[in-house]
Amino acid sequence: MGLFSALELATSHLLASDEHETALVTSGDNFTSPILDRWRFSPHFVMGDAGSAVVLSRRKGFARLKPINAVTLPEYEAMHRGPEPLYPPGATSPGKLDFGNSKDRWLDGPDRDPAGPLQLIAAQDKLVSRTLDEAAITLDDITRVAYANGSRERVHDRAMVPLGLPMSLSTWEQGRTVGHIGASDQIVALEQFLADGSLQPGDHFLMLGVGPGLNIASAVIEIIETPHWADTS
Template sequence: MRTAGIFIRGIGVFLPETVSIEQAVKEGLYSEADAELHELGGAAVAGDVPAPEMGLRAARQALERCEQKPSELDVLLYADSWYQGPDGWQPQYYLQRHLDAGDMLAVEIRHGCNGMFSALELAAAYLLGGGAPSPDGRARNALAVSADNFGTPLMDRWTTAPGYVAGDGACALVLSTAPGFARLLAVRSSAVAAAEGMHRGDEPLFPPGPTVGHSLDFAARNTEFRRRSIADGSGTAVLVQIHQLTLEVVERTLEEAGIGLDDVTRVAYMNHSREVVEQRCMAALGLPMSASTWEFGRTVGHLGASDQAVSLERLVSTGALGPGDHLLMLGVGPGVTISCAVVQILATPPWRG
């Protein structure tokens, strides 16, 4: 989806203190073998700080940085991949209330690790589809937020999946039809539905696992999926399809953004192990690991749907991305869904001084 006319005016992040891999190994939470194999550095751990509270803090920072009035937001999109609070309750209204953001449309997005990409795509469509400016003459604005706290009894952040440890955190982006420090050039998602069993395994659909106390174990589910796919001969074809679709989504997103791979300054992938980032992303694109955000991502863990936006904030805040640079954001989520976005930095943001 080409998103000409959509700008990023503000960005906010909340990251709690990290627990190092060395400490996790010492406490028996993580194995020495995995520490050596995956080269991860640690995970951000929020303790008992609720995910919506982290999201609220990130949202406030994003709004303050661009001096955006919450009352002038047109839509709030809240992406998450883990439980947020009481059953039957939705977290986006917590932010809407505490930001004093009025009666705008507020929606929760449950699209796993790719939820922020979905928020970007939906926000852009909402802002552009509604026309610019708004009927009262002002720019149209959207707030996209993602937050997760994985420190719950039904999940072990250190062992739930191979190749990463789960970190807690939140991010927020203020998108607008008014100019900002960056521009969202394009965003796209596509799915390999044949791989939906990869994150389901042999677990029954009813009753839902959490309602009967089943913990989340993607490692076990992936093993079950591989066993089935080997038996019916579908496994290799599905993996090839995922790889091919990844390249296609990147190619089409770059084309819609009007740039080539040579124009990409940095790549923000998921905060996974070195071998996953290198083999599934950087080497697949023909780019060096030095262009990735792995060195930072390895220190905070996989932050659900927040990885890429948190990396964007880090790159801009440290000056690693400057005016004229392009960031390619790429993610893979249950589905299997492949998502990609291209962001162009236009100026040094005012909050950097």
């Protein structure tokens, strides 16, 4: 989710003035902290270390960032925090972070949404529809969908089924080789699919992310031309 927010801020910065020509967005995650077990942190994914960077420009490039939108569902905030207080934050407290336990406690507590994930899915559907409308395309125009890297079940149930698209259009096969690499999931997938020729000029790449808070974001990237560094042989 962090990279979506950075892209949104960078886009606003570029649109604010003709003097703003470029913006560099970077992300880096290293999950070696003793309070986090990368293998058991969540029942839905394992954590991987990664860094990524992307340059946004007002000038023409090999791809165009079309709409980018986000929404926050604060009623789901406690899902990942559990019963602990907002302050001090859990990351500064003794013990290990465990999203699985936090979610289980939330589901068993009084603050859980009786509708379960249905409201989340509905908000995601609305957000994606808005993004596609602003891009003047439909789901039929989407070549690939990059969701947060996770288990096959997670990507299938939370992304591809709600979108009505097959798993073959997801980036799960790529994501399963690196794990959930923090904010870099979607951008690394974009780079690798361009590099191996899976994305071609005219294709549309839908990025979809979800993060604690609870935040959902989506963006469409249109491939304009094959970048010079892509090896499609």
